[in-house]
Amino acid sequence: MEGSPCPYPENLPSFDAILCLHDSTTSSFTPFPEQYVMNQDPLASPSDVFLFDEDAEEEDGLPSTINDLIENVTILDEIRSLNLSLEEGFSPEMVARLDEEGSSSYSSSSSSCEELGAVGGRYPEDFKQIFPCNYGDDTLFNGFPWLEHIGHDHTYNQRWSSSSSPSLDNAKPYHHSSSRHISDATMWSRDERRARALKVPFSNELIVNLPVEEFNDLLASVPLSEEQLSLVRDIRRRGKNKIAAQNCRKRKMDVLFGLSDDVSSLMRYRSRLLREKREALRNLQEMKRKLTMLYQDVFSRLRDEEGRPLNPMEYLLHFEANGSVTVASCKQGAALPLTKSSKKQRDKKK
DNA sequence: GAGCTTTGTCATACT
DNA sequence: ACAGTATGACAAAGC
Numbered sequence: 001m002e003g004s005p006c007p008y009p010e011n012l013p014s015f016d017a018i019l020c021l022h023d024s025t026t027s028s029f030t031p032f033p034e035q036y037v038m039n040q041d042p043l044a045s046p047s048d049v050f051l052f053d054e055d056a057e058e059e060d061g062l063p064s065t066i067n068d069l070i071e072n073v074t075i076l077d078e079i080r081s082l083n084l085s086l087e088e089g090f091s092p093e094m095v096a097r098l099d100e101e102g103s104s105s106y107s108s109s110s111s112s113c114e115e116l117g118a119v120g121g122r123y124p125e126d127f128k129q130i131f132p133c134n135y136g137d138d139t140l141f142n143g144f145p146w147l148e149h150i151g152h153d154h155t156y157n158q159r160w161s162s163s164s165s166p167s168l169d170n171a172k173p174y175h176h177s178s179s180r181h182i183s184d185a186t187m188w189s190r191d192e193r194r195a196r197a198l199k200v201p202f203s204n205e206l207i208v209n210l211p212v213e214e215f216n217d218l219l220a221s222v223p224l225s226e227e228q229l230s231l232v233r234d235i236r237r238r239g240k241n242k243i244a245a246q247n248c249r250k251r252k253m254d255v256l257f258g259l260s261d262d263v264s265s266l267m268r269y270r271s272r273l274l275r276e277k278r279e280a281l282r283n284l285q286e287m288k289r290k291l292t293m294l295y296q297d298v299f300s301r302l303r304d305e306e307g308r309p310l311n312p313m314e315y316l317l318h319f320e321a322n323g324s325v326t327v328a329s330c331k332q333g334a335a336l337p338l339t340k341s342s343k344k345q346r347d348k349k350k
Numbered sequence: 351g352a353g354c355t356t357t358g359t360c361a362t363a364c365t
Numbered sequence: 366a367c368a369g370t371a372t373g374a375c376a377a378a379g380c
Contacts, residue, residue, distance in 0.1 A: 237368090237369090240370080242359080244370055244372085245358070245372080249372095
């Protein structure tokens with residue numbers, strides 16, 4: 001993913017401008033967009049996420065109820081488990097165990113059952129021993145180690161690990177083993193077994209990874225039967241597709257995490273806007289209070305024709321564009337000019 | 351044994 | 366036309 005598009009309205013004020021409106025208590029805002037914060041279900045739609053009660057949220061815009069926290073912990077575990085499948089350097093072929101019985105009964109004609117499905121399953125304990133530095137190293141990334149593989153390092157078109165498809169030249173004869181330890185034989189994929197059964201003189205790694213011209217040269221260099229030729233082409237197609245599927249899944253996860261990132265950022269942005277709204281309302285109340293006091297001050301100095309104080313409830317002040325101020329009776333609507341001079345005169349009367 | 355996850359494979363559309 | 370890529374769907378295997 002080339003970075004998810006910014007989901008924010010273009011007509012919103014810049015954050016610098018927003019920050020100018022804040023007092024010092026709001027300086028804890030981090031620049032937008034936020035760094036990744038996993039605090040919501042990555043699968044939740046934005047509309048769902050934004051429905052939580054505005055009064056229930058903390059200043060940072062995160063849900064504050066215990067239920068939310070518990071839910072978030074669960075989500076973190078889910079995300080963490082997702083990580084295992086995306087660790088760089090993992091090569092499932094390394095640990096794909098042969099189905100011992102299936103292997104012994106395997107024939108080159110390939111039953112339809114064997115044509116479908118995957119070796120499947122999770123990485124065995126042995127795998128941790130084989131790749132101790134890749135497995136479960138949560139200390140690499142502070143805070144969110146399960147995001148290490150994301151890092152938006154899109155190395156999708158990586159070649160197969162050579163160890164995942166050992167060359168037939170180096171292959172040792174398959175022997176049955178009831179041990180869970182990964183033998184050389186268990187590292188062979190079904191296609192490798194098929195190639196071996198048909199005595200294909202190339203390694204699967206070569207078949208899959210060779211550029212098309214060299215691949216064709218390779219096929220032309222050795223006389224192969226139709227069956228062998230067909231298998232080799234299938235192996236190449238399946239190998240390419242396997243890598244494509246791995247990349248596709250990795251991309252999908254990147255998109256998912258990107259969307260989750262957007263949700264987090266939007267939640268914080270929403271929180272910021274709500275805080276600004278509250279601040280603006282506070283300012284409005286303060287201005288109203290000051291205006292009321294000013295009114296009271298002005299009316300305390302005004303007197304009617306008979307020298308009695310004007311009732312603020314019965315008169316209104318009108319501020320003209322030219323700077324003059326008039327006093328209008330609420331009842332009669334007649335305006336009494338209240339210029340600076342007249343105000344002075346009235347002040348003198350006092 | 352059901353349910354979930356992971357991964358390989360197939361089919362198909364697209365480049 | 367062919368090779369390769371992308372991706373949804375499915376199945377197998379392990380947990």
